[in-house]
Amino acid sequence: MFEESKTYIICELSQTHEGSLELAKLIVKAAAAAKADAVKFQTFAAEELAVPGYKHYDLFKKLEWTETQWRELIDLSHDLGIAFFADVFGIGSLDILVRNGVDGIKIHGTDMRNTRLLKHLAHVDLPLLLSIGGGTLEETKNALLLMNAANKRSPVVLMHGIQSYPTLVEHTNLGKMCYFKDQLGLPVGFADHIDGDHSLNFGLCAAAIGMGARVIEKHITIARALRMEDYESALYPDNFVDFVQYIKQIDEAKGQYSEELNEPEKQYRISTRKHVVAAVDLKSGQRIGEDDVVLRRSDSNEHPSDLGDVIGKRADKDYAVNEVVISKKLLSS
Numbered sequence: 001m002f003e004e005s006k007t008y009i010i011c012e013l014s015q016t017h018e019g020s021l022e023l024a025k026l027i028v029k030a031a032a033a034a035k036a037d038a039v040k041f042q043t044f045a046a047e048e049l050a051v052p053g054y055k056h057y058d059l060f061k062k063l064e065w066t067e068t069q070w071r072e073l074i075d076l077s078h079d080l081g082i083a084f085f086a087d088v089f090g091i092g093s094l095d096i097l098v099r100n101g102v103d104g105i106k107i108h109g110t111d112m113r114n115t116r117l118l119k120h121l122a123h124v125d126l127p128l129l130l131s132i133g134g135g136t137l138e139e140t141k142n143a144l145l146l147m148n149a150a151n152k153r154s155p156v157v158l159m160h161g162i163q164s165y166p167t168l169v170e171h172t173n174l175g176k177m178c179y180f181k182d183q184l185g186l187p188v189g190f191a192d193h194i195d196g197d198h199s200l201n202f203g204l205c206a207a208a209i210g211m212g213a214r215v216i217e218k219h220i221t222i223a224r225a226l227r228m229e230d231y232e233s234a235l236y237p238d239n240f241v242d243f244v245q246y247i248k249q250i251d252e253a254k255g256q257y258s259e260e261l262n263e264p265e266k267q268y269r270i271s272t273r274k275h276v277v278a279a280v281d282l283k284s285g286q287r288i289g290e291d292d293v294v295l296r297r298s299d300s301n302e303h304p305s306d307l308g309d310v311i312g313k314r315a316d317k318d319y320a321v322n323e324v325v326i327s328k329k330l331l332s333s
Contacts, residue, residue: 002214004013011036018060030237034244038083069208071100109133118146133162161191166232189215193233273304275324282319300324
């Protein structure tokens, strides 16, 4: 699912639907039209997330949906050909999602030390995104151990990023993502929370991909001007279309992890590499010495050779000064 050569793009809805199932469905359709790989929701059961009286408790209650409503959203996503991921904050929400065909689970940084939930996830064989935002290396190692990540068949990806409404560029700290990747040997991703109007709202994700991110999570909102929940870092639907196309172009530029030359590179090699040419007039049968040839560019279509390929061999014919000496035609003795 999370290939090295193809960035996996998650369209993050978070709370932008403000509890409206119909609005959520509209945004899922927009994400599918943009050709994102997945949508991601946050599953709220207020009592799993906070105590009554907490400043956002009433909002969390407003965002609760029934199991039937979650099934509708998951089925809609699948009908549109887009995967369905969700943050979970408790075992009850997790079980509802698993029963109804969720494609992947994200563990929010708030539950990095939720041993009960993490142990339960050890028995869930789905792709897992583990947020490392606000987390330490030791906490992450312990969470991975509790989830039995080393023995899972499905991939586990470490997701870097914090939401500071919005997160400033200087607070993004992509180096942490690279550090955790090297320390833990797991694929990483970037949950982008930069201002949706920032000049780097696409470029920061490109930088993360260049630093090894296989998964990119980007917020969407129906309209930034409405200033709905979590709009700060979100793109509007048409902008999200542009974003997906932008990331796919980045993937094209990445190419393959290989020394193999592609066709344009092969042609570039032929056109720019210097060829072995005669430094003096050479006679047929003459043994070629070090001072008899030099490297210079020419219009020859022959593959370039090195001086060592011709020195010590005998000329197969007369060569004029600056004429390309073709190594495969020379006489060995």
